[in-house]
Amino acid sequence: MTIGDHLLPSWVDEPESECCEWKRITCSSTTGHVSHLFLHNIRNLNTDHYHDSHYYYHKDVVWVLNAPLFETFMELKNLNLSLNWIGGWVENEGSESLLRLNKLERLDLGSNLFNQNIMQSLRLLESLKTLNLAANLLEGSFPAEGISIFEDLEMLDLRYNRLNGSLTVQALKYLKLDSNDMEGPFYDQGWEPLIQLDFLVFSNCYLNYSNQIPTFLLHQHKLRVLDLSYSYLKLKGPFPGWLLENNTRLEFVTLNNNFFTSHFHLRPPLNSAYAMDVSNNQLSGQLQGNMGNILPKIRLLNLSKNAFEGYLPFSIGNKSLLDLLNLSFNNFSGEVPKELLTGCFQLQILDLSNNKFSGHLLSITFNFTKLRVLKINDNQFSGTRHPNVL
Numbered sequence: 001m002t003i004g005d006h007l008l009p010s011w012v013d014e015p016e017s018e019c020c021e022w023k024r025i026t027c028s029s030t031t032g033h034v035s036h037l038f039l040h041n042i043r044n045l046n047t048d049h050y051h052d053s054h055y056y057y058h059k060d061v062v063w064v065l066n067a068p069l070f071e072t073f074m075e076l077k078n079l080n081l082s083l084n085w086i087g088g089w090v091e092n093e094g095s096e097s098l099l100r101l102n103k104l105e106r107l108d109l110g111s112n113l114f115n116q117n118i119m120q121s122l123r124l125l126e127s128l129k130t131l132n133l134a135a136n137l138l139e140g141s142f143p144a145e146g147i148s149i150f151e152d153l154e155m156l157d158l159r160y161n162r163l164n165g166s167l168t169v170q171a172l173k174y175l176k177l178d179s180n181d182m183e184g185p186f187y188d189q190g191w192e193p194l195i196q197l198d199f200l201v202f203s204n205c206y207l208n209y210s211n212q213i214p215t216f217l218l219h220q221h222k223l224r225v226l227d228l229s230y231s232y233l234k235l236k237g238p239f240p241g242w243l244l245e246n247n248t249r250l251e252f253v254t255l256n257n258n259f260f261t262s263h264f265h266l267r268p269p270l271n272s273a274y275a276m277d278v279s280n281n282q283l284s285g286q287l288q289g290n291m292g293n294i295l296p297k298i299r300l301l302n303l304s305k306n307a308f309e310g311y312l313p314f315s316i317g318n319k320s321l322l323d324l325l326n327l328s329f330n331n332f333s334g335e336v337p338k339e340l341l342t343g344c345f346q347l348q349i350l351d352l353s354n355n356k357f358s359g360h361l362l363s364i365t366f367n368f369t370k371l372r373v374l375k376i377n378d379n380q381f382s383g384t385r386h387p388n389v390l
Contacts, residue, residue, distance in 0.1 A: 008042075026078075033075035040108070041083035062087040062113055071100045082110040082132065089121060098122065106130040110157065113137050127152065134159040134176070159201075174199035178227075196222040203229040203254075211236040211259070213243075223247040229277070230257045238262040239283055244270060256280050256302070264303070268294040275300040279326065286310035292318040302326040304351065312336060317343035324349040328375065335359030341366050351375040358382070 010022040019034070020027035026036035043061070067089045070076065079101070086109070089098075104125055109118070110132040118133065128150050138161035155174035163180040172195055197220055213228070213235055226243065228235060235258040244250055245267055254277040263285040264278065274297050283306040288294065292315030295301070299321050309331040317339020319325075323346055333356040341361075347368055353375040361381045368374075 028075060031075060034073050035075055036078040037070075037073065037076060038078075038080045039084070040080045043084060061085045064088045064090055066090050067098055070098070073101065074103070076101050076104055078106040079104060080106075080108040082108045082112070084112055086112040086114065088114065088117075098125065101125065103127055108132040109136065111135040115139065116142070125150070129153060130155040132157040133161070136161055138163050140164060155199075173197060176201040178202070179204040196220060198222055199225045201225065201227040203227045213237070213240055217243060218246070221246050222249060224249050224272070225252045226250060227252075227254045228258070229254045234259045236260070239264055239278070239281075241265050241267065244273075248272065251275070253277070264306075264308070266291075266294045270295055271297060273298055274321075277302040278306070279303065280305040282307060284308065287313055287316075289313045290315055292316045295319070297321055300324045303330065304328040306330055308332060310334070312340065314339050316340050319344050320346060322347055326351040327355065328353045330355050332357060336361050341368075345369060347371055349373040352379065354378040356380055 008023050019025055020032065024038040025034060026038075027033060028035045062085055065081070065084075065086050065088070070079065098121055102125075105127055107122070107125070107128060107130070111134065114133065114136045116138055118136075122128070122131075129152055131150070131153060132155075134157045138158065140163070142158070142163050154172060156172055157174075157176040158180065159176050159178040161180055163177075175197055176199075178201055200220075200223060211234060223243075224247075226247070235255075237260065239260045239262055240255075244253065248270070249272050250270070251272050252275045253273065254275075256277045256279040258281055260278070260281040260283060262283070264283045265288065268290065273295055276295070276298065277300070279302045283303075286309060287303075291313050296318075298319060300323060302324070304326045305328070307330065308327070311334040312327075312332060314337045316325075317337055320343060322344045325340075325344070325347065326349070328351045332352075336352065336357055336359065345368065348370050349372060350368075351373070354377070356379065357376075358380040359382070361376060
């Protein structure tokens with residue numbers, strides 16, 4: 001492995017040089033041993049196609065890594081080898097060398113060219129808590145024993161591969177499976193899983209073949225981030241309000257680009273939620289009158305491209321933290337509550353376009369000091385243009 005002088009000029013072969021002061025190296029303050037190595041993109045390759053690197057590589061950049069280089073770093077806790085287009089290890093040396101890193105907690109191999117065989121090389125890294133294999137050449141079914149060997153693994157990133165089938169996991173808190181063909185992270189047969197996820201990103205995937213939300217989510221109660229957007233087979237059924245009721249810690253939830261129907265009904269209070277995107281579904285009916293009280297800390301709310309109707313509730317004007325509100329492409333009608341225009345003074349983006357709003361919106365005194373985008377076209381507003389509106 002050769003690292004160009006132009007990339008890491010601090011790495012010098014001098015006996016008196018202190019490696020702990022070199023760029024991309026961190027040492028323990030107590031032992032003085034190297035604890036973190038950040039060797040991402042050491043060949044300074046084009047990273048424009050990071051998430052699809054296995055589609056855009058050239059054979060002349062694929063290489064094998066001499067893993068014994070790392071076996072002397074016995075105190076290593078964090079190793080980042082992402083964005084390097086590594087195709088494997090030097091034969092018969094990679095797995096044995098990596099196994100000696102028995103204190104390694106975080107391993108980032110994202111955007112390389114590893115296949116399922118990589119799991120055999122990592123099989124005894126028992127201390128591993130975070131593993132990133134996103135944007136590699138993982139294809140087919142993930143090895144059944146692949147994840148079960150990591151008893152303490154908390155975060156697994158398998159995004160942008162070609163995996164299918166189901167995945168059995170045990171102690172995970174964070175799971176990222178975007179852009180695969182997997183049916184679900186568990187064998188979804190109605191049984192209660194043993195783990196409680198904090199973070200589940202499952203967008204751009206084949207979640208299952210019944211177009212329903214996987215039943216294992218019925219047993220999740222600690223989710224903080226949930227992304228089920230852009231499912232290839234589009235999830236169907238009534239809006240899953242129970243997901244938000246069961247997971248009172250949810251901070252970010254996106255269910256956009258599916259086929260959820262019926263009313264958008266939420267039960268108060270959702271004190272943790274700061275971002276919610278349910279756009280491009282088939283939700284209908286009126287918003288709850290106490291919507292503003294249900295989402296007291298909301299910063300981003302996207303309800304666009306549904307079939308909502310009726311008046312906007314006055315309570316939405318209570319959102320002093322709201323940064324973005326998108327209500328476009330619905331059937332909202334009536335006047336926009338003046339509370340919205342005066343109380344949401346943190347708003348940066350407000351999109352009311354393509355509805356049936358009426359009244360003298362532009363004659364109301366706005367209190368938008370941070371507004372960058374205002375869209376009100378294709379409504380039934382009347383009155384003169386307010387000088388504060390560009």
